[in-house]
Amino acid sequence: xxxxxxxxxxxxxxxxxxxxxxxxxxxxxxxxxxxxxxxxxxxxxxxxxxxxxxxxxxxxxxxxxxxxxxxxxxxxxxxxxxxxxxxxxxxxxxxxxxxxxxxxxxxxxxxxxxxxxxxxxxxxxxxxxxxxxxxxxxxxxxxxxxxxxxxxxxxxxxxxxxxxxxxxxxxxxxxxxxxxxxxxxxxxxxxxxxxxxxxxxxxxxxxxxxxxxxxxx
Amino acid sequence: xxxxxxxxxxxxxxxxxxxxxxxxxxxxxxxxxxxxxxxxxxxxxxxxxxxxxxxxxxxxxxxxxxxxxxxxxxxxxxxxxxxxxxxxxxxxxxxxxxxxxxxxxxxxxxxxxxxxxxxxxxxxxxxxxxxxxxxxxxxxxxxxxxxxxxxxxxxxxxxxxxxxxxxxxxxxxxxxxxxxxxxxxxxxxxxxxxxxxxxxxxxxxxxxxxxxxxxxxxxxxxxxxxxxxxxxxxxxxxxxxxxxxxxxxxx
Numbered sequence: 001x002x003x004x005x006x007x008x009x010x011x012x013x014x015x016x017x018x019x020x021x022x023x024x025x026x027x028x029x030x031x032x033x034x035x036x037x038x039x040x041x042x043x044x045x046x047x048x049x050x051x052x053x054x055x056x057x058x059x060x061x062x063x064x065x066x067x068x069x070x071x072x073x074x075x076x077x078x079x080x081x082x083x084x085x086x087x088x089x090x091x092x093x094x095x096x097x098x099x100x101x102x103x104x105x106x107x108x109x110x111x112x113x114x115x116x117x118x119x120x121x122x123x124x125x126x127x128x129x130x131x132x133x134x135x136x137x138x139x140x141x142x143x144x145x146x147x148x149x150x151x152x153x154x155x156x157x158x159x160x161x162x163x164x165x166x167x168x169x170x171x172x173x174x175x176x177x178x179x180x181x182x183x184x185x186x187x188x189x190x191x192x193x194x195x196x197x198x199x200x201x202x203x204x205x206x207x208x209x210x211x212x213x214x215x216x217x
Numbered sequence: 218x219x220x221x222x223x224x225x226x227x228x229x230x231x232x233x234x235x236x237x238x239x240x241x242x243x244x245x246x247x248x249x250x251x252x253x254x255x256x257x258x259x260x261x262x263x264x265x266x267x268x269x270x271x272x273x274x275x276x277x278x279x280x281x282x283x284x285x286x287x288x289x290x291x292x293x294x295x296x297x298x299x300x301x302x303x304x305x306x307x308x309x310x311x312x313x314x315x316x317x318x319x320x321x322x323x324x325x326x327x328x329x330x331x332x333x334x335x336x337x338x339x340x341x342x343x344x345x346x347x348x349x350x351x352x353x354x355x356x357x358x359x360x361x362x363x364x365x366x367x368x369x370x371x372x373x374x375x376x377x378x379x380x381x382x383x384x385x386x387x388x389x390x391x392x393x394x395x396x397x398x399x400x401x402x403x404x405x406x407x408x409x410x411x412x413x414x415x416x417x418x419x420x421x422x423x424x425x426x427x428x429x430x431x432x433x434x435x436x437x438x439x440x441x442x443x444x445x446x447x448x449x450x451x452x453x454x455x456x457x458x459x460x461x462x463x464x465x466x467x468x
Contacts, residue, residue, distance in 0.1 A: 068219040082235040086242045093246035096253035103367055
């Protein structure tokens with residue numbers, strides 16, 4: 001099959017927009033709350049999820065015809081867990097500060113419903129190239145939302161915008177002191193989990209409006 | 218329907234392949250991870266001793282700074298210097314060999330960092346407390362390893378918590394507030410350590426021991442109590458050494 005025909009494009013773009021795993025299917029919320037305090041954490045988390053979801057989808061799709069149905073969940077989980085462990089070890093070796101900040105949440109990618117969900121719903125039924133595109137689309141759909149949420153949480157909660165670098169993060173921009181002197185204040189609530197819920201709720205609303213989704217009353 | 222033998226065989230193969238992949242990854246990055254870990258410990262020590270952050274950006278600069286300005290040695294409970302391999306001392310279990318890191322500048326002691334470790338709620342918390350040469354006021358405190366709940370007990374490693382130990386507000390006659398470090402010794406010079414109190418420290422004048430107290434973490438009383446306990450226990454182990462440094466300026 002062709003890699004860039006309209007069907008393939010749809011596999012990638014659908015989960016980013018009209019069928020977004022977070023805002024439409026409301027999956028992967030835990031980590032969307034936990035790793036969105038700072039933009040750099042969300043970006044690294046997105047990369048980790050892109051890697052895990054794409055590879056797990058491809059691997060499982062390649063062996064889909066050989067997996068005994070009875071043990072398929074165990075097999076899926078082992079593949080996903082191994083990939084996550086690899087990411088965790090690599091982070092500890094090459095991005096130590098980031099791995100400390102993300103702490104348990106990298107390991108918890110294993111339990112992210114999006115990964116298992118895509119494996120079960122898509123990878124076991126389609127060929128590797130489609131499975132790869134599906135993984136790419138879904139992980140980027142996830143990433144898009146957490147990056148948007150973390151951008152607003154960090155900007156209004158902590159007053160900074162931080163990009164990932166080799167160490168503790170590169171502060172791209174911070175709210176100038178003069179603003180604080182003029183009476184501006186950071187919204188502390190946004191740094192806490194309830195703040196994430198509020199921002200996430202707003203993002204879901206806007207995204208659904210944008211995608212033209214209506215739920216049955 | 219697959220046969221049982223096939224299923225077992227398949228699971229076995231998958232396990233072997235994944236296991237090999239994992240051990241291969243771990244093996245190839247282990248050296249790097251160990252370096253990071255070592256640098257992280259050294260960074261914690263340097264941070265507690267109030268080194269400038271710009272010296273702590275890369276593993277190389279951390280090692281360089283550590284080598285050039287830290288005098289690392291071991292003492293025993295009596296305050297005598299003993300031989301040791303300082304990187305391999307188990308600070309949690311070994312109670313006779315006590316590592317001590319002294320920041321030297323022109324042959325004068327600028328600060329003393331001591332390892333602290335003890336049980337929080339879920340895990341052992343590891344860190345360093347640094348004292349000024351008077352061996353009374355706190356120069357800094359840092360935690361680098363723990364398994365406490367992020368957002369609750371995990372807050373011990375955050376700046377707002379560690380800053381508590383060096384920011385004791387004192388109201389000046391003019392109404393301005395001056396910040397001084399917290400103290401680990403009482404008026405008679407006995408080590409009484411610093412208490413993490415539930416809620417916040419009562420800074421009214423009736424609370425005469427507020428200089429020995431820091432704000433607790435809401436939702437993490439057990440972790441805070443753990444910190445209070447092991448801080449006192451560990452500081453007492455160094456009492457004779459600290460007395461010596463206070464009285465003679467060296468060990």
